[in-house]
Amino acid sequence: MRGSQLSTKHVLGIKYLTESDIRLIFETAENFKEVINRPIKKVPSLRDVTVANLFFENSTRTRLSFELAEKRLSADVVNFSASSSSVKKGETLLDTVNNILSMKVDMVVMRHPAPGAAYFLSQHIDANIINAGDGTHEHPTQALLDAYSMREQVGDLAGKKIAIFGDILHSRVALSNIFCLHKLGAKVRVCGPPTLIPKHIEKLGVSVSYSVAETMAWCDVANLLRIQLERQDIKFFPSIREYAQYFGINQDIINKTGKKIVIMHPGPINRGVEISSEVADSSDSIILQQVENGVAIRMAILYLLAAKR
Amino acid sequence: MKKGRTILDKERFSLTIERLCHQLIERYDNFEDTCLVGIQTSGVVMTNRILTGLQKILNIKNIQSGNLDITFYRDDFRIREKPLQASKTSINFDLENKKVILVDDVLYTGRTIQAAMSALQDHGRPSQVEMLTLVDRRFNRHLPIRADYVGITVDSIDEAYVQVEWAEEKGVDKVLLFGSKREK
Numbered sequence: 122m123r124g125s126q127l128s129t130k131h132v133l134g135i136k137y138l139t140e141s142d143i144r145l146i147f148e149t150a151e152n153f154k155e156v157i158n159r160p161i162k163k164v165p166s167l168r169d170v171t172v173a174n175l176f177f178e179n180s181t182r183t184r185l186s187f188e189l190a191e192k193r194l195s196a197d198v199v200n201f202s203a204s205s206s207s208v209k210k211g212e213t214l215l216d217t218v219n220n221i222l223s224m225k226v227d228m229v230v231m232r233h234p235a236p237g238a239a240y241f242l243s244q245h246i247d248a249n250i251i252n253a254g255d256g257t258h259e260h261p262t263q264a265l266l267d268a269y270s271m272r273e274q275v276g277d278l279a280g281k282k283i284a285i286f287g288d289i290l291h292s293r294v295a296l297s298n299i300f301c302l303h304k305l306g307a308k309v310r311v312c313g314p315p316t317l318i319p320k321h322i323e324k325l326g327v328s329v330s331y332s333v334a335e336t337m338a339w340c341d342v343a344n345l346l347r348i349q350l351e352r353q354d355i356k357f358f359p360s361i362r363e364y365a366q367y368f369g370i371n372q373d374i375i376n377k378t379g380k381k382i383v384i385m386h387p388g389p390i391n392r393g394v395e396i397s398s399e400v401a402d403s404s405d406s407i408i409l410q411q412v413e414n415g416v417a418i419r420m421a422i423l424y425l426l427a428a429k430r
Numbered sequence: 431m432k433k434g435r436t437i438l439d440k441e442r443f444s445l446t447i448e449r450l451c452h453q454l455i456e457r458y459d460n461f462e463d464t465c466l467v468g469i470q471t472s473g474v475v476m477t478n479r480i481l482t483g484l485q486k487i488l489n490i491k492n493i494q495s496g497n498l499d500i501t502f503y504r505d506d507f508r509i510r511e512k513p514l515q516a517s518k519t520s521i522n523f524d525l526e527n528k529k530v531i532l533v534d535d536v537l538y539t540g541r542t543i544q545a546a547m548s549a550l551q552d553h554g555r556p557s558q559v560e561m562l563t564l565v566d567r568r569f570n571r572h573l574p575i576r577a578d579y580v581g582i583t584v585d586s587i588d589e590a591y592v593q594v595e596w597a598e599e600k601g602v603d604k605v606l607l608f609g610s611k612r613e614k
Contacts, residue, residue, distance in 0.1 A: 125515040152499065152516040160524075161552040164502035194502075428507065428514075 127425050131250040133239045134259035135300035143304055147269055149421035150414070157193060157416055167196035170427050173226045175218065176253070177203040177233040182388055182412065183253050183262070187230050190419035199226065214238065215245055222248055228426065231255075249426040257291050257352065263387050264297030266418040268305060270411045271342050274383045279306030284336045286368065287346035287395050290317045290357070294346060294387045299325055312336040313368060316357040317348075333367070337374055342383040345370055345395050361394055371397040375405065383407060433613050434593065434606035438582055443603040446581040450562060451483035453579050454531065463557075464529040465494035469546050470517035473498075473534040475596045476564060480533060494528075496521030503545040525554035531579075535594040537563040540575035565592050565605060 127142050135143075156164055172191045176184055184200075191198045201221065212220075218229065228249045231239055236258035243250050254260040268278065275281055283302050289295045289311045302309050309327045311318060318329055330336045337343065348364060358364050375382055384396075384406040392398045400406060438446065458464050461484070468477030474497045481495055501507075501516035532546055543561060550556060564581035570588055584592055584607065591608040608614050 149516060152502075152518065155519055156502070159552060160554070163552065165548065166502045166504075166507055424502070 127429055130426070130429055131239070131243045131252075132261050132422055132426065133243055133250065133252045135261045135264050135297045135304065136259065138261070138304070140304045143265065143268070143301065146265055146418065146421045146425065147272065149425060150269060150417040153193075153420040153424070154414070154417040156420075157413075163193050163195060165195045166424055167191070167194035167427050170194075170227045170423075171197040171199065171225060172228045172230060172423070173199045173201060173221050174253075175201045175221070175229060175231045175233075177214075177231070177238075178254065180232055180253070182415070183232065183260075186412070186415040187251075187253060187262075187419050190416050190423055191230075193416070194420055194423055196228075196423070199224075214242070218242060218246060222246055228423065249429070251422060251426070254293055256293065257296075258293050259297045259300075260293040260387075261297050261301075262415070262419055262422060263294050264301040265422070266411055266415045267294075267298055267344060267385060267387065268301045269418055270385065270407055270414050271307075271383065273410070273414070274407060275341055277305075278302060281307045281342065282310070282340045283307050283342045283344065284310045284312055284330075284340035285344045285346065286312050286333070286336070286370065288317045288348050288357075289313055289322065289346070290319050291349040291352040292346050298344060299327055310336055310339060314358050314364070333370065333374060334377065337370070337382060338378045340382060342385060343370065344385045344387075345390075346387065347389060347391055348394060365394050369393070369395055369397060370400055372399045372403070375400065381405060385411060387411070434608045436604050437584065437592075437607045438605035440603050443605065446564070447479055447483055450564075450579050450581060451480060451487055454480070454484065454562070455487065458529070458531075460488065460490065461493045463527070464531065465496065465523070465525070466531050466533055467496050467498050467521065467546075467550070469532065469534045469542060470497055470499040470501075470519070472536075472594060472596070473532075475598055476535050477533045478598075479596075480562070494523055496523070498532075498546055498549055500542060500545040500549050503549045505541065505545065519549075521553050525550060525556045527555070527557045529558045530556040530560070532559060532561045534561075534563050536565045536567065536592055537561070537575075537577050537580075538567045538570055538592075540571050540573035543575050544573055564594055567592060 128139050129137055174187055188198055230251045230253050232253040233255050236256035238255045239250050239252035252261055285295050299309050310330055311327050312330045384400055386408050390396055390401055466477050468474035477495055484493055497520050499517045499519040501514050560578040562579040563577040566577050566580040566583045568583055569585055589610045591611040593606045595604050597603045
């Protein structure tokens with residue numbers, strides 16, 4: 122029988138989770154999905170837990186999703202965003218977090234622009250840490266909700282073909298997705314302009330393609346990523362228009378494959394760039410289901426980490 | 431090697447279930463606005479058994495029932511050594527103004543029932559809640575909770591362990607009493 126607890130005290134990245142951790146999170150999320158579809162969407166499990174959401178980088182979806190997950194588990198929640206804090210006054214990350222922990226906080230959800238920030242924190246403080254995105258490194262909760270949503274559509278992922286399109290170079294979602302999908306036995310292919318695909322990415326066991334049409338014909342599920350202009354200090358492609366023309370997904374491309382492809386996007390979507398409005402709003406797109414599942418997945422992670430203490 | 435003593439064998443087990451069904455009928459007549467809610471996991475098996483019994487006696491099919499998982503409502507969730515794994519809750523109807531019969535196999539400390547009652551609240555406000563149990567260990571309660579319908583009463587010391595075995599899971603219906611949980 123599978124264990125009923127996680128092998129780790131923190132969720133820093135998919136890299137640090139085992140396959141059975143992932144499956145346990147999915148099973149638990151299943152139960153929470155039932156909870157959030159009730160008229161009264163709340164359980165008292167975490168009533169003695171205080172969670173701090175530390176967002177050193179902008180976020181709408183992830184932050185709301187975490188906050189809702191925490192509140193639906195009855196945890197006490199404190200929020201912090203870097204733009205309105207003492208970080209601007211020169212305080213170090215560790216000092217900021219230690220100050221917050223002195224106020225008796227049990228868990229920390231953190232998003233930070235520096236890769237490895239969550240791991241660094243886990244080496245120095247006692248609270249459970251959940252990585253909500255660290256620079257271009259990992260975004261484990263997004264990868265888990267992506268894989269969970271894929272499973273709902275196509276069943277067990279072993280042997281399934283998943284393509285990730287777009288800005289792989291700057292994407293923590295891509296990296297976490299690759300780790301997570303591999304642990305679940307799926308085949309992964311990345312597709313985008315050569316400048317946005319990291320060199321040697323094949324070493325992670327993924328295949329690489331520069332042709333959207335070819336990749337679409339290959340895959341069962343297409344996960345489209347946003348072009349992260351805020352992380353690009355040089356030009357990786359000539360223009361947004363050109364990108365949209367060569368790598369944007371529209372209905373014609375899907376129709377040409379002659380099969381049903383599940384369309385996913387972690388959001389925020391740029392309509393008319395990586396995805397056309399028609400595709401984003403079509404019945405093949407599960408973008409909004411992903412958001413719903415996000416709350417259930419985050420509830421499962423918070424719950425399982427709280428049980429671990 | 432099992433050292434448990436059988437305190438309810440197959441024949442008496444089925445008589446007891448039948449008696450519980452009759453007691454319910456005495457109180458609820460044709461089960462209008464009434465539903466059975468089994469507590470995961472053994473309470474669910476018990477609920478199905480009671481339902482089958484009721485349907486046989488009354489010859490009606492539409493008695494409402496649901497399964498309730500109380501894992502997320504337990505008060506010992508963060509002090510247990512081993513975390514519990516949740517099961518499925520499926521109550522596909524509104525409990526608002528319904529008469530609810532909570533069903534579990536063993537009533538011991540009462541904490542499960544306390545959790546179940548807070549869980550029920552999240553599905554609406556029942557007009558009345560009653561409790562049915564196969565085994566009532568009446569001297570080991572931690573909370574002021576009692577059952578309205580009792581299969582058998584077991585008066586035992588705290589260390590003792592009562593195990594209900596169901597034909598669906600173990601092949602034969604019986605209730606066993608062990609000197610302690612380790613003996614199981």
